[in-house]
Amino acid sequence: MNKPVNQKAWLLVLPVIVCVAFSAILPLMTVVNYSVQDIISPTRHVFVGTDWFAQVLREEELHGALLRQLGFSLAVLAVEIPLGIALALAMPAAGWKSSAVLVVVALSLLIPWNVVGTIWQIYGRVDIGLLGHTLAKMGFDYTYTGKPLDAWLTVLVMDIWHWTPLVALLCFAGLRSIPDAYYQAARIDGASQFAVFRYIQLPKLRGVLMIAVLLRFMDSFMIYTEPFVLTGGGPGNSTTFLSQYLTQKAVGQFDVGPAAAFSLIYFLIILLLCFVLYNWMQRVGTGDKGAGHE
Amino acid sequence: MNERRLRKRTLFLVVYLVFAVLPIYWMLTMSFKTNEDILSAFSLWPRHFTWDNYHTILTDPSWYSGYINSLIYVAMNTVISISVALPAAYAFSRYSFLGDKHVFFWLLTNRMTPPAVFLLPFFQLYTTLGLMDTHIAVALAHLVFNVPLAVWILEGFMSGIPREIDETAYIDGYSFPRFFVRIFLPLIKSGVGVAAFFCFMFSWVELLLARTLTSVNAKPIVAVMTRTVSASGMDWAVLAAAGMLTIVPGAIVIWFVRHYIAKGFAMGRV
Numbered sequence: 001m002n003k004p005v006n007q008k009a010w011l012l013v014l015p016v017i018v019c020v021a022f023s024a025i026l027p028l029m030t031v032v033n034y035s036v037q038d039i040i041s042p043t044r045h046v047f048v049g050t051d052w053f054a055q056v057l058r059e060e061e062l063h064g065a066l067l068r069q070l071g072f073s074l075a076v077l078a079v080e081i082p083l084g085i086a087l088a089l090a091m092p093a094a095g096w097k098s099s100a101v102l103v104v105v106a107l108s109l110l111i112p113w114n115v116v117g118t119i120w121q122i123y124g125r126v127d128i129g130l131l132g133h134t135l136a137k138m139g140f141d142y143t144y145t146g147k148p149l150d151a152w153l154t155v156l157v158m159d160i161w162h163w164t165p166l167v168a169l170l171c172f173a174g175l176r177s178i179p180d181a182y183y184q185a186a187r188i189d190g191a192s193q194f195a196v197f198r199y200i201q202l203p204k205l206r207g208v209l210m211i212a213v214l215l216r217f218m219d220s221f222m223i224y225t226e227p228f229v230l231t232g233g234g235p236g237n238s239t240t241f242l243s244q245y246l247t248q249k250a251v252g253q254f255d256v257g258p259a260a261a262f263s264l265i266y267f268l269i270i271l272l273l274c275f276v277l278y279n280w281m282q283r284v285g286t287g288d289k290g291a292g293h294e
Numbered sequence: 295m296n297e298r299r300l301r302k303r304t305l306f307l308v309v310y311l312v313f314a315v316l317p318i319y320w321m322l323t324m325s326f327k328t329n330e331d332i333l334s335a336f337s338l339w340p341r342h343f344t345w346d347n348y349h350t351i352l353t354d355p356s357w358y359s360g361y362i363n364s365l366i367y368v369a370m371n372t373v374i375s376i377s378v379a380l381p382a383a384y385a386f387s388r389y390s391f392l393g394d395k396h397v398f399f400w401l402l403t404n405r406m407t408p409p410a411v412f413l414l415p416f417f418q419l420y421t422t423l424g425l426m427d428t429h430i431a432v433a434l435a436h437l438v439f440n441v442p443l444a445v446w447i448l449e450g451f452m453s454g455i456p457r458e459i460d461e462t463a464y465i466d467g468y469s470f471p472r473f474f475v476r477i478f479l480p481l482i483k484s485g486v487g488v489a490a491f492f493c494f495m496f497s498w499v500e501l502l503l504a505r506t507l508t509s510v511n512a513k514p515i516v517a518v519m520t521r522t523v524s525a526s527g528m529d530w531a532v533l534a535a536a537g538m539l540t541i542v543p544g545a546i547v548i549w550f551v552r553h554y555i556a557k558g559f560a561m562g563r564v
Contacts, residue, residue, distance in 0.1 A: 002390075003388060003389055003390040004388075004389060004390070005389070005390050005391065006389040006390075006391060007391050007392060008391075009385035009386075009388070009389035009391045009394075010385075010391055010392070012381040012382055012384060012385035013381075013382045013385050013386070013391075013397060015378040015381070015382065016378050016379060016382040016401065016441055016445060017397065019374070019378055019434075019437045019441050020401060020404050020437060020438060020441050020442065022434065022437075023416070023419070023434060023435050023437060023438045024404045024407075024438050026415065026419050027407075027412050027415035027416050027419060028407070028412075028415075030414075030415035030418065030419075031411055031412060031415060034411075083310075086306065087307070087310055089303075090303045090304075090306050090307040090310075091307065098552075099549070099552045101307070101311070102548060102552050102555065103545055103548050103549055103552070104311055104314060104315060105311075105314060106491070106495075106544070106545070106548045107314070107315075107318055107541055107544075107545065108314060108317070108318065109495050109499075109544070110495060110498065110499070110540065110541045110543075110544030110545065111318075111321075111499070111537055111540060111541060112498075112499045112501060112515075112516040112519065112537070112540055113499055113501060114501060114516065114519065114520065115321075115519065115533065115536070115537040115540070118528070118530070118533055118537075119317055119320060119321045119324075119534070119537065120317065122320065122324065122332065122530065123316075123317050123320050127335075127336060128332065128333060128334075128335065128336050129320070129336075130316060130317075130319075130320050130338075131316075131317075133336050161313065161314065161317060165314070166492075169488060169491070169555070170447070170488060172555065173451075173484040173485065173487065173488040173555050174450075174451075174454075176484050176555065177451060177454055177482070177484050177485065178454075193299070204454065207449070207450030207451070207453055207454065208447070208450050208451075210450070211443075211446050211447055211450060214402065215405075215443070218405055218406050219405075222406075222408050222409075224409075224410075225501065242408070243408055243410065246408055246410050246411065247410040250410045250411050251410065256411075256414075259410070259411050260411050262411075263407070263408050263410070263411040263412070266408045267406055267407055267408065270406040271403055271406055274402070274403075274406065275399070278399065
C-alpha cells in the first residue's frame, strides 16, 4: 500500500512532537551531560569523557542483572502474548457479559504498582496468604522469600496477572474492528476456525500486536516497583533486575556520573532490542500480506 | 461454532477470570480486616469485619484529596494526549512525508528511558519553569509516555480502515474536519476507547514522576499511599482499602468506554 507523499502532514504531527520533546529532550540532554562529567561539588565539574561508560560496562554485577533481565522479559513475552490473544478470542463479543468481562479483566491494570507488590507480598505468604497457603496445603515447599526459583516465578506470575489484560484488551479491540465482510467471505469459502484465525484475525491484529509486544517488552525490561516491593531483589540477587540495580547506584550511592552512563547504556539496549523486534515484526507482517491473504 | 469448542472457551475464560480476581479478592478482604487480623492467621474472609480503614481514608482530607489531585491531572493528560494524537496518527497512517518512519519510531523511544536517573532533570526543568506542585506539571510530564502510546494505538486502528472511505467522503463533498468527526472517528471508536483507557491507566498508576513533581497541593494518591509504610511497620489494612478505592475510578472509566471498545467497525455504519 503506497501512501501519497504530502509534506503538509507534518503540520498534523507537529503538536505531538512539541508535547513530547518538551519533557523528553531536555532531561535526556541533562543525563548525557552528567554521564561525561565527574561532579565533585555543585561548582566543580571535571570532564571525564567515556570513563564512566567503560567503568559501568566492566561491572560483573551488571552482566548478571542484564542476563536475568533478558530471561525475564523473554518469559513475559512468551506467556503474555499468546495468553492475551487467547483471552481476547475467548471474551464474549456483545451483551452484558462482554461488558462485565471487560471490566473484570481490566481491574488489575488499575492498581498502583506499589500496591500490586504489597498485595502479592501478603498473597504469596505461606502463613496468611491465599496463594502461599494453598500451595503449601497442596504439598509444595513454597516460599518466595527463601528460594530463588520460587521468588522468580512469583514475580513472573505477578507480572502475568498484572499485564496480560493489556495484551488482551488491545487484541479484543483489534478483533472488534475487523469488518464482518471478512468473516462472511470465510464462511462462504468454508474456512476452518484455525484458518479464520491464521489468515484473517492474526494479520488484522498485526498492528495492535506490534504495540503489545513492544510495550510489554520495554515495560518488563524496566520493571522496578513490583519486584522491589515483593522480594526486594532477593533472595540473593535472583530477582534484582536492571532497574533496581540502577536505582541502587543512583539513589543509594549518589554516583550521578556512573548512574547516568548506566541509564544511557540501559536506554540504548532497550532501543536496540525494540528496533530489532519492530523491524522483525514488520517483515513477518508483510510476509503474510505477500501470501495473498490481505 | 460448535458446542464443545464453545464450552472449552468458556472454561478457559472462567479459569482466567478466577486467576485474575483472586488477588483482588484478597485485597478486598484485607481492606475489611484489622492489621492484627491480617497478620495473625489465615482466614478466607474477615472475622472481625470493619469499615475503619475506609473511614480513615474518606474522612481525612490529606487522604481523599490525593484521589482528587490524581483525577485532575489524569483527566488533563488524557484529553491532551488523545487530542494531539488523533491528527498525528491520521498523518502517519495516510501520508508519507520526510522522516515519517523515523519520527514514528522516535516517539516510542520516549517510553524507554529508565526513570531513576531521569527524575533529577525533570525536577530541575519543572522548578525552572515554576510549575512545581501543580496539576499541569504532572499532566505535561506524563505526556512523554502517553502521547507516543496513543499515536501508536490510533495509527494501528486507522491503518485498518481502507483509504477508499476517505476518498468516497471527499467525492461526496465532505470537508476534512467534517469527514474526520462525522465519518472517520466513529469508525475507529474502539481504538479511541482503548487509547483513552490506556492513557488514563498509565497516568493513574505512575508513581515516580508524580511524586517527584508534587509536594502538597497536587500530591497524587499513589504518593499519599506510601505513608502507610512507616517506622512502626506497614499499615496493610489501610493500604488495601486505599488500593480498592484506586480501582474504582478506572473501573468507571472502562464501564463508560466499553461500548467504544466492544463495538468497532463491525457495528459501524459502513
